[in-house]
Amino acid sequence: MRPLHIRNSKGRRLSLDPSTVPAIELVGIDKKFGPVHANKNINLGVAKGTIHGIIGENGAGKSTLMSILYGFYQADQGEIRIGGRPTVIRDSQAAIAAGIGMVHQHFMLVENFTVIENITLGVEGGPLLGQSVDRARVELQRLEKEYGLEVDPDAVIEELPVGAQQRVEILKALYRGAEILILDEPTGALTPAEADHLFNVLRILRDQGKTIILITHKLREIMAITDTVSVMRRGEMVATRATAETTVEELAELMVGRRVLLRVEKGEANPGAVLLSVTNLTVKDSRGVTMVDNVSFEVKAGEIVGIAGVAGNGQSELLEAIAGIRKPTSGEILIDGQPVAGLDASRRRDLGLAHIPEDRHHMGLVLKFEEYENSILGYHRDPKYGRGALLDLDAIRADAEEKIAKYDIRPPNPRLKTANFSGGNQQKIVVAREIERDPKLLIVGQPTRGVDVGAIEFIHRRIIETRDAGKAVLLVSVELDEVRSLSDRILVMFAGRIVGEKTSDAGEQTLGLMMAGIAA
Amino acid sequence: MEFFDIFVSILGSAVRLSVPLLFTALAGLFSERAGVFDIGLEGKMLAAAFASACAAYVTDSAWMGLLAGIGVSIVFSLVHGFASITNRGNQIVSGVALNFIALGLTVVLGQAWFGQGGRTPQVSGEGRFTPIILPGADAMREVPIIGPLYVNVISGNNILTYIAFLMVPIAWWVLFRTRFGLRLRAVGENPGAVDTAGISVAWMRYRAVIVAGFLCGFAGTYLSVAQSAAFIHNMSAGKGYIALAALIFAKWKPVPVMLACLLFGFLDAFANFMQGKSVPLIGEVPVQIFQAMPYILTCVLLAGFIGVARAPRAGGVPYVKER
Numbered sequence: 001m002r003p004l005h006i007r008n009s010k011g012r013r014l015s016l017d018p019s020t021v022p023a024i025e026l027v028g029i030d031k032k033f034g035p036v037h038a039n040k041n042i043n044l045g046v047a048k049g050t051i052h053g054i055i056g057e058n059g060a061g062k063s064t065l066m067s068i069l070y071g072f073y074q075a076d077q078g079e080i081r082i083g084g085r086p087t088v089i090r091d092s093q094a095a096i097a098a099g100i101g102m103v104h105q106h107f108m109l110v111e112n113f114t115v116i117e118n119i120t121l122g123v124e125g126g127p128l129l130g131q132s133v134d135r136a137r138v139e140l141q142r143l144e145k146e147y148g149l150e151v152d153p154d155a156v157i158e159e160l161p162v163g164a165q166q167r168v169e170i171l172k173a174l175y176r177g178a179e180i181l182i183l184d185e186p187t188g189a190l191t192p193a194e195a196d197h198l199f200n201v202l203r204i205l206r207d208q209g210k211t212i213i214l215i216t217h218k219l220r221e222i223m224a225i226t227d228t229v230s231v232m233r234r235g236e237m238v239a240t241r242a243t244a245e246t247t248v249e250e251l252a253e254l255m256v257g258r259r260v261l262l263r264v265e266k267g268e269a270n271p272g273a274v275l276l277s278v279t280n281l282t283v284k285d286s287r288g289v290t291m292v293d294n295v296s297f298e299v300k301a302g303e304i305v306g307i308a309g310v311a312g313n314g315q316s317e318l319l320e321a322i323a324g325i326r327k328p329t330s331g332e333i334l335i336d337g338q339p340v341a342g343l344d345a346s347r348r349r350d351l352g353l354a355h356i357p358e359d360r361h362h363m364g365l366v367l368k369f370e371e372y373e374n375s376i377l378g379y380h381r382d383p384k385y386g387r388g389a390l391l392d393l394d395a396i397r398a399d400a401e402e403k404i405a406k407y408d409i410r411p412p413n414p415r416l417k418t419a420n421f422s423g424g425n426q427q428k429i430v431v432a433r434e435i436e437r438d439p440k441l442l443i444v445g446q447p448t449r450g451v452d453v454g455a456i457e458f459i460h461r462r463i464i465e466t467r468d469a470g471k472a473v474l475l476v477s478v479e480l481d482e483v484r485s486l487s488d489r490i491l492v493m494f495a496g497r498i499v500g501e502k503t504s505d506a507g508e509q510t511l512g513l514m515m516a517g518i519a520a
Numbered sequence: 521m522e523f524f525d526i527f528v529s530i531l532g533s534a535v536r537l538s539v540p541l542l543f544t545a546l547a548g549l550f551s552e553r554a555g556v557f558d559i560g561l562e563g564k565m566l567a568a569a570f571a572s573a574c575a576a577y578v579t580d581s582a583w584m585g586l587l588a589g590i591g592v593s594i595v596f597s598l599v600h601g602f603a604s605i606t607n608r609g610n611q612i613v614s615g616v617a618l619n620f621i622a623l624g625l626t627v628v629l630g631q632a633w634f635g636q637g638g639r640t641p642q643v644s645g646e647g648r649f650t651p652i653i654l655p656g657a658d659a660m661r662e663v664p665i666i667g668p669l670y671v672n673v674i675s676g677n678n679i680l681t682y683i684a685f686l687m688v689p690i691a692w693w694v695l696f697r698t699r700f701g702l703r704l705r706a707v708g709e710n711p712g713a714v715d716t717a718g719i720s721v722a723w724m725r726y727r728a729v730i731v732a733g734f735l736c737g738f739a740g741t742y743l744s745v746a747q748s749a750a751f752i753h754n755m756s757a758g759k760g761y762i763a764l765a766a767l768i769f770a771k772w773k774p775v776p777v778m779l780a781c782l783l784f785g786f787l788d789a790f791a792n793f794m795q796g797k798s799v800p801l802i803g804e805v806p807v808q809i810f811q812a813m814p815y816i817l818t819c820v821l822l823a824g825f826i827g828v829a830r831a832p833r834a835g836g837v838p839y840v841k842e843r
């Protein structure tokens with residue numbers, strides 16, 4: 001290759017061999033959101049044709065850094081160099097022009113548009129849609145074939161599963177000619193098979209010389225696919241390693257700043273009285289499709305029962321039916337021996353139920369509320385939080401501060417708007433609220449989705465402590481590892497039915513086959 | 521046959537009464553599809569009516585009137601845009617404020633300039649848009665059924681009426697067949713997607729409210745220099761709100777918007793016809809019942825009886841990146 005001649009910021013001419021020039025270089029990037037210092041003087045270089053992982057606790061500033069690179073936010077200070085060239089990225093348009101594409105943590109798709117409309121948005125190629133869409137179709141077919149990214153171009157986004165929506169996001173970037181692809185927690189909502197598929201696509205892209213930055217909380221993924229990895233902590237870039245020369249343990253320690261127990265340690269279960277009993281439960285969704293099909297099981301005091309299954313096999317509906325959010329079509333639910341058919345969610349809580357919902361944004365929190373308000377959400381009628389018809393704000397805030405300290409919620413400020421906490425800390429707010437109620441029965445959905453290793457360890461420990469305190473725990477998770485390491489008994493759900501029960505030492509393979517509906 | 525004549529005459533007046541609704545509802549369509557709610561349609565229409573009545577009187581040209589109406593209406597749009605797009609203010613508050621400003625300012629200025637209690641002087645001749653007799657109207661007169669319909673409903677309207685109905689396919693085409701329309705709809709659904717696609721959200725929304733201002737200019741002009749020949753106090757009389765109702769009723773789609781406006785225009789025409797007439801057994805029906813119909817129908821719709829009306833998802837929400 002011909003050497004590149006560029007001028008540096010002082011106008012001096014530099015000669016560089018392109019093979020040694022990093023595809024991306026961030027120099028001294030600094031960013032504040034009001035009082036939050038999200039990125040502190042970050043330096044990072046990523047070599048062309050490699051996959052670079054970025055890990056870090058929730059709120060470490062990973063998404064912010066990548067959004068600066070993509071022109072979505074403006075850095076307060078610092079310089080971005082693309083292929084050695086100092087580049088001002090004022091908006092996403094400039095980033096696209098510089099060959100950068102990004103798949104955001106929360107997808108940036110227009111839900112009621114078709115796939116092809118989403119892909120061409122912004123690069124329509126002419127004022128009229130007719131011919132430009134036809135041209136896009138041809139190009140799209142080529143990309144789909146080349147990278148194995150199949151999607152129906154005329155499908156409407158909101159009707160596609162998450163995995164397909166993500167393929168659309170990647171196609172969007174490739175269609176714009178991205179040479180550098182940023183993926184922010186792409187596997188958070190994917191099934192294991194979809195994640196494997198994604199990684200194959202990323203390998204093909206890398207082998208073609210594209211540069212990829214991958215943000216994830218799953219250290220296993222970092223080890224499996226990245227060439228180099230950087231660790232962020234509290235806004236700072238604390239280390240960069242070649243993946244081959246590091247270990248999961250080292251990375252976890254770098255991330256959290258202390259040693260992390262990656263394995264869950266728990267003693268024998270001492271099952272006692274039955275606290276949750278579900279008999280012949282059937283639940284239909286709003287379209288009338290049977291999601292839970294004649295399911296029966298029990299959960300006893302002092303045990304954790306895990307429900308394993310690929311997302312969308314009825315686990316969510318089962319949890320909602322027990323929590324009193326969704327009405328079952330038939331069957332019976334007993335909480336602590338009491339039938340709960342006519343009781344709403346709040347009455348069920350009075351019976352000793354606590355619920356950590358699967359989707360914290362949708363069901364667990366009011367993001368516009370301040371932290372302390374969310375810390376009592378659903379329990380605001382408790383006399384200890386009120387004086388007659390009024391809320392006792394002092395008591396509530398004191399209570400919130402206690403939980404913040406106990407659960408290490410950061411930043412430790414009960415007056416901060418909940419939306420301004422990072423995902424992992426938001427999850428801790430919910431976990432603290434529910435577990436600190438000292439319930440008899442705890443039902444938990446996806447307790448660690450999008451949560452960093454430090455927080456995962458913490459949340460797992462709390463769940464086990466809850467069990468050891470003689471409570472019954474029902475756990476639903478699409479992370480098979482999580483179900484295996486926490487549960488005393490595992491029920492596998494497939495197509496709305498419980499297809500089998502295993503003990504916690506069942507192999508991954510056995511469970512995997514059951515989850516796919518192949519074995520029982 | 522007499523019944524048919526009455527029907528044709530009500531229909532003709534329904535078309536004429538639906539024109540300002542149609543312009544305004546299409547204006548709202550562009551604005552709201554881009555995610556900017558526009559309660560200020562009423563005010564823009566009123567301000568445009570005043571401006572075009574003044575300009576038409578001074579220049580003695582209806583077209584100059586239209587130009588002035590459009591200009592003033594766009595200025596109102598830009599104020600709305602500045603408050604709600606640039607400064608991320610509450611869109612409803614901004615719209616309501618503009619309605620009050622228009623209501624007060626038109627009377628004050630009218631009184632100051634013309635001293636006729638807020639009215640503007642009558643315009644006539646070239647200063648007005650007058651009915652156009654379409655070719656063949658005389659020959660058609662004798663044809664049964666189609667004849668009277670052609671003569672009284674299709675022919676004999678002023679140019680703005682034809683423009684209004686022409687705007688429907690144009691609006692559809694712009695929204696669903698052009699790049700501008702694609703981006704406009706996207707910005708009303710998920711501005712984040714538009715921003716990350718490298719398009720300026722603010723500029724897209726400004727263009728949408730300018731289009732809305734443009735169309736409201738036609739509506740106001742229609743009121744004061746086509747339907748009537750002068751501006752009078754509060755002559756829009758809530759039509760902006762009925763247009764909003766039509767927009768919801770039509771689920772933010774151009775052709776249904778036209779049908780909803782025709783329906784509401786028909787109700788209005790029917791109310792006028794029923795005024796002072798007594799119905800056997802019931803007696804005189806209060807016209808207010810008909811006038812309330814658009815709102816009642818919209819409430820019924822919103823209550824979910826005629827399917828769900830889903831507003832553009834980002835509607836009413838200012839776009840902020842940094843919380």
Ligand SMILES: Nc1ncnc2c1ncn2[C@@H]1O[C@H](COP(=O)(O)OP(=O)(O)OP(=O)(O)O)[C@@H](O)[C@H]1O
Nearest residue numbers: 033038058059060061062063064420422423842843
């Ligand atoms: N738009 C914003 N406005 C204000 N503060 C923000 C904004 N985006 C992020 N922050 C704050 O900046 C910090 C860094 O957030 P960021 O989203 O970059 O973290 P992250 O490392 O991606 O975390 P996660 O793993 O949870 O996705 C957090 O404290 C967050 O609350």
Ligand SMILES: [Mg+2]
Nearest residue numbers: 062063105184
């Ligand atoms: Mg993030």
